[in-house]
Amino acid sequence: MTATTTSKSHTSIRTRFAPSPTGYLHIGGLRTALYSFLFARHHDGGFYLRIEDTDRSRYVAGAEEKLQESLKWAGLTWDNPEIIFQSQHLSIYKKYAEQLVSEKKAYPCFCSPEELDSMRKEQQAKKMAPKYDRRCLHLSPQEVKQKIVTGEAHVIRFLIPNEEIVQVEYTDAIRGKVGFRTELLDDQVILKSDGFPTYHLASVIDDHVMQISHVIRGEEWLPSTPKHILLYRAFGWEVPVFAHLPLLLNPDRSKLSKRQGDVAVEDYVQKGYLKEAILNFVALLGWNPGKGSEKEIFSLEELVKNFSLEQVNKAGAIFDIKRLDWMNGEYIKRMPIDELYKKVQPWMSKYPEVGEEYWKRVLAIEQDRLDRLDQIGEKNPFLFVDPEYNSTLLRWKDMDDKILREMLEKAHAMIQNIPKENWDREKLGEIFLAEAGERRGEFLWPLRVSLTGAKQSPPPQDIAWVIGKEATLKRIHIAILLIS
């Protein structure tokens, strides 16, 4: 017979993000969380957080806190006030494992890791698929009892019902029909010898208990999904809808890894990427609203409104940092200065203290030039200290020193005559351009260099506006002295 599981309509949509605490939130994990969040919110459903901390050997202190911190930072709020830690529910998993044993749907296995290892090697030598040979399944009840009484270490294995069921099929919300033959499925360990459950048991039980309607997870789980479905069936539980997301890839198409760049969300935060940009970027890595939409910039609300699993791609997507930079720049450009000022705080300390008003002027002229927040001030050091430069740089094309001096003196006089109330960005621009008249290059280039000492910089009126009348006059004066 064939066990076919079809998705049915759920009255209430509930999804979850279930990371294991490895120390930080992986950018791929962020996308998985985002998609789960978006799907749930789109359907007015619940989104929950669960920590899969069933591997004691990989315990990392403080990892859960970091995970929560990153999720909160991103604005992916979960609905359970008490986060679920699997390590705190050991007795539940044990109870269900024992239930399966008593129903002969699972069995204790006393094989040692070494024994299993040599068995696998033998199978591989014979070019067979490595698979547990069920030697412990054939132990007599007395033998089992004896071993347990003497306290022999053992695990519980799920007995794949491959005699009754030859094929497990289900419809993945992203990939469509997927099928596996049960004879190829291994009798998975569901309870380890230390009493902890494996992922397979714990996630099935918890997803059932939490009434999760849609299990949205990475593609790496696709091959173990038939085992999970068989577990649901063994318990007599309703099977949730599965949706397996494509992987995030390195530029060389391997699975996104630390080796080839940053993978932790916090790394991107530190580099000055905005959460709106990261979310937007990551959302579009494998999803698109379709229907001919050419929209690229989406707020979280818009993502919620437009998201659907049907539009999620099947193929992995390369994480292209250039596109992220562009998108981050888009968000920076759209941001009100007051907000930008707040966001930029962590990177201000490497510059002299110039005060809030001054910083806001700096940001106003840098806003269109930034890709990342950590770039503030980077290209414009002259906004904070007097420039040093070679006086030949003051010359516009092949102008001679006489004209140069004339132009700078003209600029000096012009600025001296500007009243305080006209010292704003727009008015300065008008005044500077009017004074330049037809001789823009001759007038503006030396002026700009005198203020910046740079070949490339924002326009002189913007620099003047930022540094103020006094500093502007001083810098022009210095330039004039430099010529002779």
Add this chain to the structure above:
RNA sequence: GCCGCGUUCGUCUAGCCCGGUCAGGACGCCAGGUUCUCAUCCUGGAAAUCAUGGGUUCGAAUCCCAUACGCGGUACCA
């Protein structure tokens, strides 16, 4: 090895389910415009024989089959 999943411009993708627009958009790149320089902004351009080979059809990126390549899984890790 075996099992599974995937494959449209360099990259992210639309289109595929319901065969018939020069295969559309964005990033990046190139050129031009605006401009004292840079950035922004605007305009234009190059860029995919829709992995390959068969088939079905008057007609296929779209439907079917095979092959190749890539990736994932094959743990008392998740």
